[in-house]
Amino acid sequence: MRLLFRFSQLGLVVLLAIFTMGSADNAVRYNDLGHKMMCVCGCGQILIECNHLGCPDSDRELSELRAALSHGDGDTTILESFQAKYGPTVLAAPMLTKFNLVAWFVPPVVLLIGIVATIALVRKWKLRTVEMPAVPTTTAFQAARERIRKETEF
Amino acid sequence: MPAFGSFALLLALALSGYNLFAGAIALRQLATGARGRVSPERLAETARRAGIGSFFAVTCAAFALVWAAFTNDFSVSYILHHSNRALPGPYKFAALWSGQEGSLLLWAWLLAAYGFVLRVRHKVDVKLTAYASTILAGIQIFFLLLLNFAAPPFSLVAGRIPQDGFGLNPLLQYPEMVIHPPMLYLGYVGFSVPFAFALGALMMRYPGEKWIHITRRWTMVTWLFLTCGIFLGAHWAYSVLGWGGYWGWDPVENASLMPWLTGTAFLHSVMMQEKRGMMKSWNVWLIFSTFALSILGTLLTRSGLVSSVHAFAESAIGAWFWTFLVIVLAVCLFTFILQRDHLKSEHKLESLVSRESSFLFNNLVLLAACFTVLWGTLFPVISEYVQGNKVTVGAPFYNRVAVPIGLFLLFLTGIGPILAWRSTSFKSVRKNFILPVVSAVVTAIVLIACGVRPWQNWSEGQGSLYSLMAWSLGALVVTAVGSEFLRGAGVISRHTGQNLFASMIQLTRRNTRRYGGYIVHFGVVVIFIGLAGSAFNQSTEQELNFKQSMKMGPYRLVCQDYSQDSNLNYDTEYAILDVYRGDKKITQLAPEKRFYQASQTTSTIVANHSTLAWDLYVIYAGKNPDTGQPIIKVFLNPLVAWIWIGVLIVIAGTFVALTPNMTAAFAASRSRVPVGETPAMAMSKGGD
Numbered sequence: 001m002r003l004l005f006r007f008s009q010l011g012l013v014v015l016l017a018i019f020t021m022g023s024a025d026n027a028v029r030y031n032d033l034g035h036k037m038m039c040v041c042g043c044g045q046i047l048i049e050c051n052h053l054g055c056p057d058s059d060r061e062l063s064e065l066r067a068a069l070s071h072g073d074g075d076t077t078i079l080e081s082f083q084a085k086y087g088p089t090v091l092a093a094p095m096l097t098k099f100n101l102v103a104w105f106v107p108p109v110v111l112l113i114g115i116v117a118t119i120a121l122v123r124k125w126k127l128r129t130v131e132m133p134a135v136p137t138t139t140a141f142q143a144a145r146e147r148i149r150k151e152t153e154f
Numbered sequence: 155m156p157a158f159g160s161f162a163l164l165l166a167l168a169l170s171g172y173n174l175f176a177g178a179i180a181l182r183q184l185a186t187g188a189r190g191r192v193s194p195e196r197l198a199e200t201a202r203r204a205g206i207g208s209f210f211a212v213t214c215a216a217f218a219l220v221w222a223a224f225t226n227d228f229s230v231s232y233i234l235h236h237s238n239r240a241l242p243g244p245y246k247f248a249a250l251w252s253g254q255e256g257s258l259l260l261w262a263w264l265l266a267a268y269g270f271v272l273r274v275r276h277k278v279d280v281k282l283t284a285y286a287s288t289i290l291a292g293i294q295i296f297f298l299l300l301l302n303f304a305a306p307p308f309s310l311v312a313g314r315i316p317q318d319g320f321g322l323n324p325l326l327q328y329p330e331m332v333i334h335p336p337m338l339y340l341g342y343v344g345f346s347v348p349f350a351f352a353l354g355a356l357m358m359r360y361p362g363e364k365w366i367h368i369t370r371r372w373t374m375v376t377w378l379f380l381t382c383g384i385f386l387g388a389h390w391a392y393s394v395l396g397w398g399g400y401w402g403w404d405p406v407e408n409a410s411l412m413p414w415l416t417g418t419a420f421l422h423s424v425m426m427q428e429k430r431g432m433m434k435s436w437n438v439w440l441i442f443s444t445f446a447l448s449i450l451g452t453l454l455t456r457s458g459l460v461s462s463v464h465a466f467a468e469s470a471i472g473a474w475f476w477t478f479l480v481i482v483l484a485v486c487l488f489t490f491i492l493q494r495d496h497l498k499s500e501h502k503l504e505s506l507v508s509r510e511s512s513f514l515f516n517n518l519v520l521l522a523a524c525f526t527v528l529w530g531t532l533f534p535v536i537s538e539y540v541q542g543n544k545v546t547v548g549a550p551f552y553n554r555v556a557v558p559i560g561l562f563l564l565f566l567t568g569i570g571p572i573l574a575w576r577s578t579s580f581k582s583v584r585k586n587f588i589l590p591v592v593s594a595v596v597t598a599i600v601l602i603a604c605g606v607r608p609w610q611n612w613s614e615g616q617g618s619l620y621s622l623m624a625w626s627l628g629a630l631v632v633t634a635v636g637s638e639f640l641r642g643a644g645v646i647s648r649h650t651g652q653n654l655f656a657s658m659i660q661l662t663r664r665n666t667r668r669y670g671g672y673i674v675h676f677g678v679v680v681i682f683i684g685l686a687g688s689a690f691n692q693s694t695e696q697e698l699n700f701k702q703s704m705k706m707g708p709y710r711l712v713c714q715d716y717s718q719d720s721n722l723n724y725d726t727e728y729a730i731l732d733v734y735r736g737d738k739k740i741t742q743l744a745p746e747k748r749f750y751q752a753s754q755t756t757s758t759i760v761a762n763h764s765t766l767a768w769d770l771y772v773i774y775a776g777k778n779p780d781t782g783q784p785i786i787k788v789f790l791n792p793l794v795a796w797i798w799i800g801v802l803i804v805i806a807g808t809f810v811a812l813t814p815n816m817t818a819a820f821a822a823s824r825s826r827v828p829v830g831e832t833p834a835m836a837m838s839k840g841g842d
Contacts, residue, residue: 038546044404046549049397051758051773051787088543093551094533099541103533107526107555114518122506122514 156308159218166211167298177201177288209270238319238752240722255307262297264343285354321752334386341380342448349445396758398789409451416444419520434497512570568631590633597629617689624686628679663816670811677803687793695787707790710734724748745774768792
């Protein structure tokens with residue numbers, strides 16, 4: 001059991017290592033960050049997807065993003081600087097800060113509570129189930145039961 | 155005509171009012187045994203006829219508005235703001251639902267039409283239909299009150315009447331827009347019918363589950379309309395909005411998804427009530443929630459509560475919808491508390507590993523998905539209330555939170571059908587699961603070998619991991635569903651001598667609901683396969699002069715011409731691009747940018763070359779003001795066609811599920827029964 005636990009830990013570390021590997025060059029980061037921000041012209045579109053002819057804001061925002069990337073700023077710094085300049089609505093999703101954490105954690109927590117509650121409920125119902133009297137085991141009865149099952153099953 | 159329309163709406167309100175009050179009095183008298191001057195049966199009959207009359211009155215009002223659009227009656231403010239002389243005929247018709255007042259009129263008309271069918275078919279169950287009819291009249295009154303007093307569609311223009319109208323929103327001038335909103339509304343409004351039946355059945359303590367049998371087709375048809383509406387909207391967004399995607403998690407899109415999710419949960423869980431008399435309270439609340447979410451969706455679209463790119467019909471009618479929503483929920487809660495002892499389950503779940511349990515988890519996940527969408531939609535409002543500032547909750551949030559829930563749901567879609575009712579033994583689980591699991595693992599290995607390696611581009615997001623999971627789970631579901639079909643068809647084939655394909659058809663016809671449902675599940679898998687392709691979208695943008703070319707994936711686009719044109723409705727700029735694959739010319743595409751004169755707005759007309767592997771999606775982004783040359787944006791979107799094919803399969807599956815079962819006797823007469831075996835014996839062995 002102890003060995004199994006150790007192997008699970010090792011597996012988890014390897015998985016994390018695999019998923020945090022990978023290149024993060026500026027073109028990829030530009031695309032990634034461009035999808036994490038909104039165009040502020042009021043069109044309600046993701047910054048890099050804004051397709052308005054002559055949009056007054058998206059080109060400016062994108063050039064600011066390019067400048068920040070070439071300056072060597074980190075992702076969080078860039079997102080925070082955009083947020084400071086344009087307000088929180090410039091981010092396509094809330095950052096993991098203060099009350100915004102609630103946005104991210106409530107849905108999975110609700111699902112988890114639901115799953116636990118459902119399992120608990122089924123176990124409770126199962127315990128309450130009254131034992132049925134033993135059924136006859138004749139071949140004819142079994143055949144009839146099987147036929148009924150087949151005919152009535154959805 | 156405006157006066158005629160206004161009068162028709164007032165008459166409809168009066169008739170619906172009579173339907174509600176006379177119906178309520180009659181039902182009260184029937185319940186208590188009290189007798190008035192008129193017998194309750196006759197009173198209920200007059201109420202029913204008034205309901206039918208209200209349908210004709212609302213139809214007259216809708217006709218008056220369409221007539222005003224076709225005759226360019228710009229004295230009507232609504233027509234002035236949503237039509238113009240040069241607008242093509244079909245779009246004049248679409249003007250009926252392109253603005254606030256018109257779309258409310260469409261709501262009211264569809265509700266009246268559903269009510270009309272229900273009242274005409276009242277002999278299915280006279281008393282239950284009387285309850286449902288009275289409840290529908292209550293809903294109808296709300297919409298007619300709105301139309302008569304809050305958002306009248308026949309308001310007249312003050313002062314001088316302009317010669318021409320301001321035109322229809324250009325985004326709506328697209329063929330799908332003539333059909334997408336009515337489909338969506340048929341879905342939204344349609345849930346009123348099962349809601350009315352459920353509430354009516356609860357009010358009258360309806361014995362048994364017949365109300366579910368009565369409403370099953372209503373619910374499925376409604377669900378089908380909503381499904382079609384949602385995907386037509388997605389296709390419209392893909393073809394018109396020109397950002398390369400089909401779903402943006404916009405609040406209005408979310409508003410249509412929420413009742414769809416709870417409606418889907420309801421369609422699954424009612425089977426448990428029909429089959430085992432379980433989850434009665436749950437089902438009642440599911441349909442109550444579905445109706446409430448339809449209203450909430452309409453409220454979100456129109457109140458301006460959340461900002462949306464679609465909310466072209468914002469106004470101050472939010473308070474009306476809030477009031478109505480509160481009344482609906484209060485009535486539902488009050489009735490439930492009063493009658494909850496009527497909803498006691500006849501059976502309990504006996505095992506965690508059973509069909510019932512899989513339905514329960516399926517419901518749980520669908521509701522969790524619905525909650526996530528609702529939470530994401532309303533969080534900006536909550537944030538403003540708590541933190542004092544609004545935040546945006548867009549695609550990155552849903553991709554991280556909702557997509558895993560969707561994948562879990564896909565997994566349940568696969569395991570549900572291979573679990574038995576009541577309880578499944580470990581041996582059976584092992585036997586039925588081994589093939590689907592092997593299929594999923596093999597698919598994952600093949601995909602990794604083909605280059606779908608999430609760990610190599612993890613920094614781009616979890617898209618490719620989700621895609622890998624979606625395709626592997628898709629293989630699991632297809633194998634599970636396919637093996638169910640093959641197992642049943644094999645039995646029929648052995649006993650009748652028919653080939654496997656004919657046996658599959660016969661199997662499906664014997665239990666259309668079950669196998670139609672499996673076809674729907676298969677369609678859902680195909681949709682997921684298409685959705686998963688979005689992780690590998692590519693795009694590029696380039697300025698193109700004559701004979702210049704650009705590359706995207708295996709394609710080369712050569713600019714043959716760029717020009718402009720104009721007609722009465724709009725001016726257009728377009729490019730003509732020859733598409734080559736290698737040296738072979740595949741097709742010619744002509745992306746456009748239109749400028750609508752009446753509304754002074756632009757719209758994109760995307761050119762798309764769609765194949766099973768990918769869509770070559772081309773946008774004319776405008777001209778570079780410095781060089782005068784067109785800027786062409788090209789996307790290569792993998793597997794998008796699978797989404798639309800999946801929807802067609804879902805529609806086909808739903809139609810199959812709606813078809814009545816072939817009776818055993820008919821099936822037997824059609825089968826070639828081996829010598830020495832009676833048809834009855836053969837039937838008893840075949841199928842599921």
